[in-house]
């Protein structure tokens with residue numbers, strides 16, 4: 246009897262053990278297959294120090310990818326469009342934009358941590374894209390994830406667009422997302438895209454940090470310059486060859502910067518809004534730009550980041566020529582990238598380049614270009630601007646908010662048919678030395694600032710639910 250019972254217990258235990266093993270095996274297969282679902286991977290790659298693990302976005306943001314309120318579409322093969330339904334169809338939806346692509350990065354340029362390691366050093370996450378523009382991709386999705394997790398149902402619907410080719414003009418990503426929305430007859434209350442940031446100690450003489458919201462962006466031109474001369478033996482060189490001709494043209498361009506236009510674009514409003522935060526005499530000068538433009542421009546142009554607000558900037562970014570040390574170069578070409586001040590047109594810039602080079606042997610071709618973008622509203626009735634501003638001031642009461650012009654370009658320009666109100670701003674804090682990290686070495690984001698970014702979108706989404714703005718009782722400088 247005892248022996249019989251013993252065998253029954255052993256049989257039972259074996260059965261339970263086997264069933265447990267089977268359940269574990271099934272669980273393992275399910276988890277692994279979800280982890281390696283790369284088809285809809287957002288490009289969110291979390292690199293471990295040595296073994297790279299790729300985690301699918303639906304694992305990190307389970308609510309975003311499973312909520313009945315959220316529709317997810319892949320557009321242009323790699324870009325992402327999320328439609329979040331609102332309960333009140335009367336309210337015009339808004340849109341949050343960010344991009345998942347980055348510019349190249351190379352560890353040998355002097356990175357303190359490998360540019361694709363996401364290594365944390367002294368409270369900062371290092372990596373290409375951490376402040377351009379993964380912080381917003383992750384910040385927006387994390388905010389929506391937290392909201393859904395808490396049972397939040399938006400009153401005002403919204404869209405999230407994550408482009409995959411912003412750094413190469415957005416022609417496949419943003420352009421196609423905008424087409425999808427346009428074909429559905431979508432109109433937007435406002436758009437918030439990447440752009441300017443919270444400047445802390447960046448603007449010389451300003452007391453306290455300033456959050457600059459890009460209500461416009463500079464135009465851009467990429468111009469190809471080329472020169473061709475006779476191919477031949479280097480022992481019998483002509484007086485000039487293609488390299489020398491092109492180099493001289495480039496020197497002339499660099500030695501003749503575009504005219505100073507400071508104060509003739511939205512930057513005038515920037516300094517009017519910030520004026521009360523400067524000490525005398527700067528306060529007086531900033532409030533009277535019409536008089537002090539010439540003086541201020543000459544001071545500002547000494548710093549590359551400030552110079553960007555003064556004029557159309559000229560950057561020679563690529564130069565190619567020559568094939569062998571003893572062969573005369575038959576062809577030389579260079580690319581010049583210009584960021585156009587709103588007080589100038591693309592055509593005026595091209596005419597100026599031509600007259601500055603003033604050499605018919607140098608061929609000029611416009612590769613791509615566009616004028617500066619229209620100015621979005623930023624008055625007290627401006628819904629998008631006021632919502633962004635309120636969200637910022639609730640989080641950072643010490644900040645002065647001012648409209649400005651974004652000196653780089655963004656995907657948002659492809660959405661101009663959907664709304665008149667486009668704002669370019671990242672809730673990223675930039676301190677001295679940090680603007681250089683954008684497209685540069687040691688790009689990084691502090692863990693604290695990343696948390697603030699998530700909170701910013703978390704609050705902004707809820708603030709946007711308001712039907713109409715409350716009447717304002719504030720004066721201009723308290724805006």
Ligand SMILES: CCCCCCCC/C=C\CCCCCCCC(=O)N[C@@H](CC(N)=O)C(=O)O
Pocket residue numbers: 377411412413414439440441442444447448465550551554651652653654655675680683
């Ligand atoms: C008067 C205040 C001075 C403040 C100093 C400004 C510091 C600069 C701060 C932010 C930089 C803005 C960068 C804007 C985002 C640019 C995104 C981007 O890189 N876009 C590409 C797109 C393209 N390929 O056209 C670009 O090259 O612009």
Ligand SMILES: [Zn+2]
Pocket residue numbers: 344377378411439
């Ligand atoms: Zn960017």
Ligand SMILES: [Zn+2]
Pocket residue numbers: 348377412684
């Ligand atoms: Zn960029």
